Amino acid sequence: MGERAPNQVEAGVWVVVLGELSVFTLFFTTFLYYRALSIDLFHASSATLSQTLGLLNTLILLGSSWFVATAVNALREVDRRRRALPHLAGALCCGAAFVAVKVFEYGRAFREGVNVLTDEFYMFYFMLTGIHLLHLVVGMALLGAMALHLRSALATDAEVSETLVGFSSCFWHMLDLVWIILFPLLYLLH
Amino acid sequence: MTRLFFLTWLFLSLASLLSWWLDASMQGVWVGTAVLFVAFFKARMVLMVFMEVRDATPLLRWVCEAWLGIACTAVIATYWFAPFSLPG
Numbered sequence: 597m598g599e600r601a602p603n604q605v606e607a608g609v610w611v612v613v614l615g616e617l618s619v620f621t622l623f624f625t626t627f628l629y630y631r632a633l634s635i636d637l638f639h640a641s642s643a644t645l646s647q648t649l650g651l652l653n654t655l656i657l658l659g660s661s662w663f664v665a666t667a668v669n670a671l672r673e674v675d676r677r678r679r680a681l682p683h684l685a686g687a688l689c690c691g692a693a694f695v696a697v698k699v700f701e702y703g704r705a706f707r708e709g710v711n712v713l714t715d716e717f718y719m720f721y722f723m724l725t726g727i728h729l730l731h732l733v734v735g736m737a738l739l740g741a742m743a744l745h746l747r748s749a750l751a752t753d754a755e756v757s758e759t760l761v762g763f764s765s766c767f768w769h770m771l772d773l774v775w776i777i778l779f780p781l782l783y784l785l786h
Numbered sequence: 787m788t789r790l791f792f793l794t795w796l797f798l799s800l801a802s803l804l805s806w807w808l809d810a811s812m813q814g815v816w817v818g819t820a821v822l823f824v825a826f827f828k829a830r831m832v833l834m835v836f837m838e839v840r841d842a843t844p845l846l847r848w849v850c851e852a853w854l855g856i857a858c859t860a861v862i863a864t865y866w867f868a869p870f871s872l873p874g
Binding site: 618631659661769773780785786 | 787788791792794795798799802803805806809810813818821822824825826828829832833835836837846849850853856857860861864865868869
């Protein structure tokens, strides 16, 4: 496969994505620095999280990324465009499942009397997962907009906006990428 | 292409299960380091395959590889050398 030269919009998308990834990298290193200052507290609090739910959310987001990648691939071929819609629906379902698992986790933590002020670990836990969750909701809105746009484009046989598809898919994969690193940091490091 | 996406998804899922199993069955700084390396390797696969950076211009590929290298080094170095977390 040959190289694809990015247009201005695509370049802008990458500036946003790499900017976000750099900010999250700062969050990751800050978390690890504070973890080192109170390592026993971070170990004890991290052990109260459900690793199984963290793993489940990782697998859900990986599944959603596969759905988005196959949808974008289908959109490139005119005769297969129609196949993109169910894949986008699959990605949206995965996103909704991720939100549901996260809300369940938050609810369980609140019922146990744990909140953002409980200790430093939980402050980071709620901040990092909360920011990620907010981004995920934005990502779902973008995927929803992409699905609606595709549906109307299919109905009228119009061109599909490459900008919307490029930005939405890149943004969604970025969320997967951030969670791939957040999962071991919050749930696995002991 | 669809096959490549499927194989990537399968690999990423198995690598996630491996990290989870490693952490559940073993302890220590080296296990943590291995889990972080696996995470960044998975991140690279998402960038290269799902985000299609492997087909992008050399500049974008270089920038993405540089970010991965810097982020991986910063995270693992902080894990090892931040106060009171020295191995051993």
